[in-house]
Amino acid sequence: MNLKTEILGDHSKSHVQKIVRWIGSDKKRFTQLMELFLRGEYRVTQRAAWIISHCAELHPELIKPWLKRMIEKTKERGVHDAVPRNVLRIVLRTEIPVKLLGAVTTLCFDLLSIPASPIAVKAYAMTILQKIVRREPELKNELLAIIEQMLPHMGPALKVRSREMMKGLKKMVSA
Numbered sequence: 001m002n003l004k005t006e007i008l009g010d011h012s013k014s015h016v017q018k019i020v021r022w023i024g025s026d027k028k029r030f031t032q033l034m035e036l037f038l039r040g041e042y043r044v045t046q047r048a049a050w051i052i053s054h055c056a057e058l059h060p061e062l063i064k065p066w067l068k069r070m071i072e073k074t075k076e077r078g079v080h081d082a083v084p085r086n087v088l089r090i091v092l093r094t095e096i097p098v099k100l101l102g103a104v105t106t107l108c109f110d111l112l113s114i115p116a117s118p119i120a121v122k123a124y125a126m127t128i129l130q131k132i133v134r135r136e137p138e139l140k141n142e143l144l145a146i147i148e149q150m151l152p153h154m155g156p157a158l159k160v161r162s163r164e165m166m167k168g169l170k171k172m173v174s175a
Contacts, residue, residue, distance in 0.1 A: 088124035
């Protein structure tokens with residue numbers, strides 16, 4: 001299979017699943033996908049992000065060696081919104097290694113503070129930060145402050161999620 005050609009082919013969930021099945025748990029095929037994600041042009045990177053997310057769901061062990069580089073990829077200027085959305089989706093389901101905790105925390109706070117960040121990106125970032133606060137409780141006040149600052153500018157769905165999260169965080173603060 002010519003992976004790049006397949007990635008640029010049909011942009012549908014069924015096609016993504018076909019590529020995911022082809023990759024399976026094969027480290028060499030997954031490496032090929034990751035190289036396209038990290039070094040490919042805009043459209044290839046965008047579509048590869050979706051495929052990687054599905055691969056990580058089925059074979060989380062494949063993602064661990066690539067996590068740091070994926071986080072760095074989200075910080076590149078001009079990446080498609082699919083990149084941070086899918087990387088955060090993966091991070092949310094992954095045990096964050098201690099050595100990446102700072103990078104993930106910074107990334108999530110940065111993405112939350114960008115007004116133009118898509119709703120899904122903000123939702124994932126908040127949920128990841130909530131998960132991090134359980135490990136690093138000293139960050140809870142900073143997370144509360146940024147959520148409170150964002151609240152007036154949020155849409156209805158994100159407001160509900162934010163208020164629920166704030167209640168949980170405040171209970172942690174008083175505990």
